[in-house]
Amino acid sequence: MPLCATPWRDAEQRAASAMPPANAFPSEAQRVKHFRPDPSRTQIGLAYGPPALACLDALPDALDYLEIPFEQLRHTPEAGDVQQRIPLILHCASVSVAGTVPPSAQTFDAIAATAARLRTPWIGEHLAYVSAEGLDDEGDAIAPSALTYTVCPQLSEASVARVIDNYAAARARLGATPLLLENAPQYFEVPGSTMPMSAYIAEVLAHCDAGLLLDLTHFLITCVNTGVDPGRELKRLPLARVVEVHISGMSTQSGVAWDDHAVPAPPEVFDLLRRVLDEVRPQALTLEYNWSGAFPQAILQQQLLRTRALLEAA
Amino acid sequence: MSLARVQAVMAAGIEQPRLLLRWRAQPERLRALGVDPAEIDLDVLAKFSGLGVKVRHNPLRAHYPLSFRLMSATAMEIAMFAAYAEFRSIRRLPWAGTLPDRARDLLDFLGGWLDPADLVHARLWDALRYEDAIARLGPWHVAAGDDENVVDVADVPRLRGTVRLHEFGCDPRALAAALHASAPDLGAVPDEPHALCFWRAPGAEEVTVLDLDALGFHLLARIDGRRSVPALARSLGGGRGATAAVRAALATLAGFGLVQRSAMPGARCA
Numbered sequence: 001m002p003l004c005a006t007p008w009r010d011a012e013q014r015a016a017s018a019m020p021p022a023n024a025f026p027s028e029a030q031r032v033k034h035f036r037p038d039p040s041r042t043q044i045g046l047a048y049g050p051p052a053l054a055c056l057d058a059l060p061d062a063l064d065y066l067e068i069p070f071e072q073l074r075h076t077p078e079a080g081d082v083q084q085r086i087p088l089i090l091h092c093a094s095v096s097v098a099g100t101v102p103p104s105a106q107t108f109d110a111i112a113a114t115a116a117r118l119r120t121p122w123i124g125e126h127l128a129y130v131s132a133e134g135l136d137d138e139g140d141a142i143a144p145s146a147l148t149y150t151v152c153p154q155l156s157e158a159s160v161a162r163v164i165d166n167y168a169a170a171r172a173r174l175g176a177t178p179l180l181l182e183n184a185p186q187y188f189e190v191p192g193s194t195m196p197m198s199a200y201i202a203e204v205l206a207h208c209d210a211g212l213l214l215d216l217t218h219f220l221i222t223c224v225n226t227g228v229d230p231g232r233e234l235k236r237l238p239l240a241r242v243v244e245v246h247i248s249g250m251s252t253q254s255g256v257a258w259d260d261h262a263v264p265a266p267p268e269v270f271d272l273l274r275r276v277l278d279e280v281r282p283q284a285l286t287l288e289y290n291w292s293g294a295f296p297q298a299i300l301q302q303q304l305l306r307t308r309a310l311l312e313a314a
Numbered sequence: 315m316s317l318a319r320v321q322a323v324m325a326a327g328i329e330q331p332r333l334l335l336r337w338r339a340q341p342e343r344l345r346a347l348g349v350d351p352a353e354i355d356l357d358v359l360a361k362f363s364g365l366g367v368k369v370r371h372n373p374l375r376a377h378y379p380l381s382f383r384l385m386s387a388t389a390m391e392i393a394m395f396a397a398y399a400e401f402r403s404i405r406r407l408p409w410a411g412t413l414p415d416r417a418r419d420l421l422d423f424l425g426g427w428l429d430p431a432d433l434v435h436a437r438l439w440d441a442l443r444y445e446d447a448i449a450r451l452g453p454w455h456v457a458a459g460d461d462e463n464v465v466d467v468a469d470v471p472r473l474r475g476t477v478r479l480h481e482f483g484c485d486p487r488a489l490a491a492a493l494h495a496s497a498p499d500l501g502a503v504p505d506e507p508h509a510l511c512f513w514r515a516p517g518a519e520e521v522t523v524l525d526l527d528a529l530g531f532h533l534l535a536r537i538d539g540r541r542s543v544p545a546l547a548r549s550l551g552g553g554r555g556a557t558a559a560v561r562a563a564l565a566t567l568a569g570f571g572l573v574q575r576s577a578m579p580g581a582r583c584a
Contacts, residue, residue, distance in 0.1 A: 050376070100321060132322040133318055134322070137336075146329075253390070253391060
């Protein structure tokens with residue numbers, strides 16, 4: 001027997017009410033906004049996703065830009081229509097700059113075309129890899145890997161040399177748009193590694209002209225998982241090369257610290273940000289809370305306020 | 315160890331966790347691939363494959379916010395998705411292309427993987443099924459066609475619209491309230507079985523959730539558009555007195571609009 005009845009408006013309707021109507025931004029944009037670096041201040045943005053779009057609707061003046069993945073634009077080009085409302089910075093996980101298998105010419109061309117169309121100030125790419133060659137496991141032919149999630153490379157001199165070559169090749173293929181390299185989170189010791197992450201990053205940047213996209217959460221995760229002191233390691237990074245900073249959440253599960261864009265950043269990340277701001281003024285700072293459409297707007301706005309306060313105090 | 319070979323082994327293991335099982339059992343195969351088994355942590359690689367699968371399921375979060383909140387609050391996501399990655403890899407199952415299918419596959423796996431005797435697992439199973447019913451009758455709802463096998467006989471009740479019935483170990487709404495706390499206390503959610511009816515009425519755009527008692531739950535589960543009221547009463551194990559109770563219950567359900575007392579097309583039990 002029914003004891004009570006509860007109407008339930010479906011989640012899609014609620015999500016739709018927070019999103020701009022599809023026809024609000026025609027695909028053939030006539031006027032779009034572009035990111036313009038401002039040496040006098042760090043601009044604040046969000047990683048593209050439902051929480052960012054809801055925030056853009058609620059507080060359009062709180063954001064300077066959105067950071068959007070190339071892979072998203074490749075799959076759903078209409079996502080780029082939001083550039084009529086706010087500048088976009090291109091992020092990427094397809095170059096596999098620390099890998100031994102390069103992306104296809106079509107992928108390079110698509111990245112270059114997207115960067116040109118957005119007029120992104122730079123392309124942020126992971127200092128990691130997503131593709132690897134196949135294997136012959138005692139007669140079992142294992143196909144080449146094409147991962148959907150970037151993996152921390154071997155931290156070795158051979159890997160540094162490979163990154164330098166790959167970076168040069170990518171720069172040649174991607175046109176004039178600068179590349180930033182983003183530190184990967186390290187979850188495990190990679191066989192054959194000969195140096196810590198901080199030394200690896202410093203070594204790579206010493207041999208190329210890439211800027212550093214410093215993901216503070218990745219950095220903290222690496223320190224936690226490898227048992228080193230974050231404050232000491234931070235001093236070993238070439239902080240003067242930091243162009244952009246990423247902040248997101250972290251969760252510790254099954255004995256390992258993991259990247260988690262569905263939870264707020266821990267206080268340690270903001271402490272690291274304060275230390276970074278003592279040394280350098282990045283051009284952009286992106287909060288990455290793009291894994292969950294249910295990420296609370298109140299918490300997102302708290303994080304924006306906290307970030308802005310730190311920037312203003314620096 | 316060759317850079318290319320090391321990274322290929324790691325990527326293959328992350329992408330196909332069944333290989334990690336093989337290499338754990340036969341470490342000499344790793345050596346043959348050029349990687350020292352003592353230098354590679356296969357357990358952490360398996361967990362990392364869980365992270366990748368977790369991220370792959372992020373689009374489900376909008377439809378299962380309580381379930382993902384529970385998984386996160388109890389720090390079980392990585393272990394759970396690592397087990398799921400291994401399960402699918404062993405069977406070489408491709409990932410479903412649509413959200414409803416991907417959710418169905420995940421729930422099918424969890425139905426066998428979760429331990430009902432474990433409080434956290436039991437509560438997760440409640441949250442998943444609650445949100446699954448809402449999603450499938452809400453944004454993922456596909457209106458059913460007319461039932462061509464309608465028995466047009468008086469005294470044969472029929473369901474109106476689409477109905478899903480679930481029994482839970484707790485009240486999912488109390489569980490939701492607990493999960494909205496900054497530090498959820500699952501132990502504070504009363505361990506009280508609840509039977510709920512999820513109902514999308516014909517032409518409605520919303521899902522209605524009805525609390526049911528035992529008679530209402532078992533009665534609704536038996537309404538198939540074929541059984542008469544006396545047959546329903548018999549199927550519930552009752553005699554002549556039960557028929558009167560069933561008629562009274564049906565009258566209440568009809569008052570909600572959930573049941574139609576005469577044969578009408580357009581209703582089915584999902």
